[in-house]
Amino acid sequence: MTTTPLSPTDRSRVRRHRDRQREDRAELHAVLDEALVAHLGRVVDGEPVVLPTLHARVGEVLYLHGSSGAASLRGDEPVCVTVTVLDGLVYARRWFTQSANYRSAVVRGRARRVTDTGEVLGALRALVTRVAPGQEDHAEPPSRRELAATAVIAVDLAEASVKARSGPPGDAEAVAAGDHRWAGVVGLATRVTGVTTCPALPADTPVPAHVPTG
Amino acid sequence: MTTTPLSPTDRSRVRRHRDRQREDRAELHAVLDEALVAHLGRVVDGEPVVLPTLHARVGEVLYLHGSSGAASLRGDEPVCVTVTVLDGLVYARRWFTQSANYRSAVVRGRARRVTDTGEVLGALRALVTRVAPGQEDHAEPPSRRELAATAVIAVDLAEASVKARSGPPGDAEAVAAGDHRWAGVVGLATRVTGVTTCPALPADTPVPAHVPTG
Numbered sequence: 306m307t308t309t310p311l312s313p314t315d316r317s318r319v320r321r322h323r324d325r326q327r328e329d330r331a332e333l334h335a336v337l338d339e340a341l342v343a344h345l346g347r348v349v350d351g352e353p354v355v356l357p358t359l360h361a362r363v364g365e366v367l368y369l370h371g372s373s374g375a376a377s378l379r380g381d382e383p384v385c386v387t388v389t390v391l392d393g394l395v396y397a398r399r400w401f402t403q404s405a406n407y408r409s410a411v412v413r414g415r416a417r418r419v420t421d422t423g424e425v426l427g428a429l430r431a432l433v434t435r436v437a438p439g440q441e442d443h444a445e446p447p448s449r450r451e452l453a454a455t456a457v458i459a460v461d462l463a464e465a466s467v468k469a470r471s472g473p474p475g476d477a478e479a480v481a482a483g484d485h486r487w488a489g490v491v492g493l494a495t496r497v498t499g500v501t502t503c504p505a506l507p508a509d510t511p512v513p514a515h516v517p518t519g
Numbered sequence: 520m521t522t523t524p525l526s527p528t529d530r531s532r533v534r535r536h537r538d539r540q541r542e543d544r545a546e547l548h549a550v551l552d553e554a555l556v557a558h559l560g561r562v563v564d565g566e567p568v569v570l571p572t573l574h575a576r577v578g579e580v581l582y583l584h585g586s587s588g589a590a591s592l593r594g595d596e597p598v599c600v601t602v603t604v605l606d607g608l609v610y611a612r613r614w615f616t617q618s619a620n621y622r623s624a625v626v627r628g629r630a631r632r633v634t635d636t637g638e639v640l641g642a643l644r645a646l647v648t649r650v651a652p653g654q655e656d657h658a659e660p661p662s663r664r665e666l667a668a669t670a671v672i673a674v675d676l677a678e679a680s681v682k683a684r685s686g687p688p689g690d691a692e693a694v695a696a697g698d699h700r701w702a703g704v705v706g707l708a709t710r711v712t713g714v715t716t717c718p719a720l721p722a723d724t725p726v727p728a729h730v731p732t733g
Contacts, residue, residue, distance in 0.1 A: 348566065359619060385568050391709070399661070402667075436608050455615070496710040
């Protein structure tokens with residue numbers, strides 16, 4: 306695997322737990338491509354506003370979409386898009402060392418409202434594919450009217466940082482000191498719990514192969 | 520269940536998909552008490568910064584914690600704390616109607632740095648209990664030195680909104696119009712994938728009953 310440094314700017318450098326900073330662009334891509342939800346931060350009247358949204362990466366660009374009337378998608382403003390994948394809970398011997406295993410990416414940049422129809426369609430296809438691979442071909446692309454009702458913004462992955470924690474509790478030295486209390490990690494993942502067919506369809510409508518069923 | 524309205528301020532009112540706005544304070548509490556990760560938004564040098572963090576609710580107060588040196592935990596500044604629980608992916612007939620089932624809470628307010636030791640300890644206990652119920656008694660409370668290294672901020676749940684989507688795809692009318700393509704919902708949940716005992720311990724150290732094993 307080729308390692309391409311993230312080259313964070315000074316302000317995007319990880320300040321706490323620097324050992325958790327990841328420097329490889331491939332890790333940034335991996336976190337963005339795995340997380341299902343992003344949190345978009347903006348400044349509104351001088352105060353922060355953070356809203357959840359879906360996201361998709363195409364090369365070195367992160368796309369978000371929503372209603373064309375949404376204030377959060379006007380573009381031409383500084384944004385921060387953060388995604389977090391929770392991998393586990395770290396049960397330690399002390400409240401202080403209790404922790405979580407996670408990977409998170411923080412992307413800062415100026416949002417650009419995408420106006421080129423080709424780029425909009427590419428972004429929307431990527432957004433469908435990101436959360437529901439295969440669905441981009443099963444479902445209909447947007448009509449002209451739907452396109453007009455949709456806004457897409459792009460954020461370049463120029464200023465991004467990745468932070469991750471993995472592995473066992475950080476207080477293993479307690480064992481040598483005679484503390485034999487259990488400690489460890491509870492692994493977590495997002496799993497499919499079941500598939501519910503649209504009630505307007507016959508119940509025996511076959512579920513297509515691209516739909517995950519568990 | 521008593522219904523206590525959230526009474527959002529004008530600026531915290533849901534603007535898009537108003538049908539998704541929830542008005543009951545109990546729903547705010549439920550989302551905050553279920554989500555394992557929060558995203559804390561701040562304004563730094565006029566630009567937004569969003570970082571993931573653990574959170575816990577005690578009554579009508581939301582607590583966040585971290586290193587006492589963390590810039591994000593100085594308090595006395597406007598913050599936005601957003602939590603999102605993803606319940607499923609909505610596979611629709613059109614890219615435009617493709618969606619997600621989720622519950623999200625957006626809490627805005629002025630962060631208050633907690634300095635009272637009793638309140639700090641209560642918040643830290645709640646933070647451990649939130650993600651690892653039972654662990655607050657299994658693990659040691661902080662020493663004086665650990666307390667000095669820990670910062671806790673509080674945000675009152677005075678200005679908050681809850682938005683949620685649930686149920687089948689929104690384009691069921693397509694069936695009556697002759698579109699028999701499958702559509703439906705893929706349910707998602709965070710699940711325990713396994714438990715790994717700290718490698719410094721004997722492998723047969725019993726896992727306590729309060730630790731979820733799947």
